[in-house]
Amino acid sequence: MVHLDTDKLPRHVAIIMDGNGRWAKARLRHRVFGHEEGANSVRDVVQCCLELGIPYLTLYAFSKENWKRPASEIRALWELLKRFIRSELPDLIAREIRIVRMGDPEGIPGDVLDELQSAIALTSQFEKLTVSLAINYGGRQEIVRAATLFAMDVQNGRIQGTDLTPDLFSRYLFTSHLPEVDLLIRTGGERRVSNFLLWQMAYTEFYFTRILWPDFRKSHFLEALRDYQQRERRFGRTGEQLRGKSKSESLLDDRPVEMTESSGITH
Numbered sequence: 001m002v003h004l005d006t007d008k009l010p011r012h013v014a015i016i017m018d019g020n021g022r023w024a025k026a027r028l029r030h031r032v033f034g035h036e037e038g039a040n041s042v043r044d045v046v047q048c049c050l051e052l053g054i055p056y057l058t059l060y061a062f063s064k065e066n067w068k069r070p071a072s073e074i075r076a077l078w079e080l081l082k083r084f085i086r087s088e089l090p091d092l093i094a095r096e097i098r099i100v101r102m103g104d105p106e107g108i109p110g111d112v113l114d115e116l117q118s119a120i121a122l123t124s125q126f127e128k129l130t131v132s133l134a135i136n137y138g139g140r141q142e143i144v145r146a147a148t149l150f151a152m153d154v155q156n157g158r159i160q161g162t163d164l165t166p167d168l169f170s171r172y173l174f175t176s177h178l179p180e181v182d183l184l185i186r187t188g189g190e191r192r193v194s195n196f197l198l199w200q201m202a203y204t205e206f207y208f209t210r211i212l213w214p215d216f217r218k219s220h221f222l223e224a225l226r227d228y229q230q231r232e233r234r235f236g237r238t239g240e241q242l243r244g245k246s247k248s249e250s251l252l253d254d255r256p257v258e259m260t261e262s263s264g265i266t267h
């Protein structure tokens with residue numbers, strides 16, 4: 001039984017759902033079978049977010065790099081996404097789940113995009129849980145797109161180039177309407193970010209597990225949350241600052257920092 005502190009839950013969890021192909025191969029099945037089973041893990045995690053009151057979940061469903069896969073697998077992935085969204089839609093509406101999309105619409109097959117757009121429109125009023133699907137998404141492409149949109153605003157005289165700040169830049173990203181990503185989970189044993197939410201992960205906590213995505217169910221999600229709750233998120237501050245300390249200690253610690261040539265940083 002995993003004990004969780006409901007006051008310390010992440011608001012926004014992002015997941016790289018890796019390991020579907022290996023899961024299927026271990027069962028002597030086609031890779032697509034792994035993706036199909038992976039859809040059940042999606043259902044489990046969505047349900048878990050609802051139950052716990054985690055309001056934002058972002059799923060890496062199809063990356064820009066996934067186009068390098070065999071055409072038959074790509075077709076099957078699009079078919080699965082379309083079928084998943086269509087079949088889940090009544091349930092998404094009943095449970096007040098909002099669907100949003102991030103990524104490049106160009107290249108997504110028309111019928112898949114139509115299905116997505118209608119799910120997005122029909123769930124746009126809901127606030128209980130926002131499930132953001134990263135589809136035809138790449139982190140570097142997203143940053144370049146944001147830079148281009150910003151340059152266009154400068155060119156149109158809507159904004160000054162010198163007004164740019166990290167906060168302002170964030171408004172040009174797909175995630176402008178989402179809070180910071182608190183926790184990234186990657187299943188399947190690899191420990192990399194694979195061009196996912198590069199800008200957004202500045203202060204994200206990472207959780208890597210060897211569990212393959214189709215095996216990743218509620219208990220694994222709860223374990224990832226428990227692990228997250230052990231972390232001290234300092235955002236550049238010191239641990240002492242976060243935990244609070246006696247007045248005399250804080251006076252000492254708050255003296256300005258000076259650089260000396262001989263010893264580096266000293267008080």
Ligand code: FPP
Pocket residue numbers: 017018019020021022023031035036038039042059060061062063066080081084133188213
């Ligand atoms: C990576 O595993 C997984 C994907 C590229 C696709 C993820 C898609 C799903 C889980 C389908 C359902 C999703 C939704 C949103 C309904 P991999 O194929 O790279 O696995 P491997 O590393 O074992 O080969």
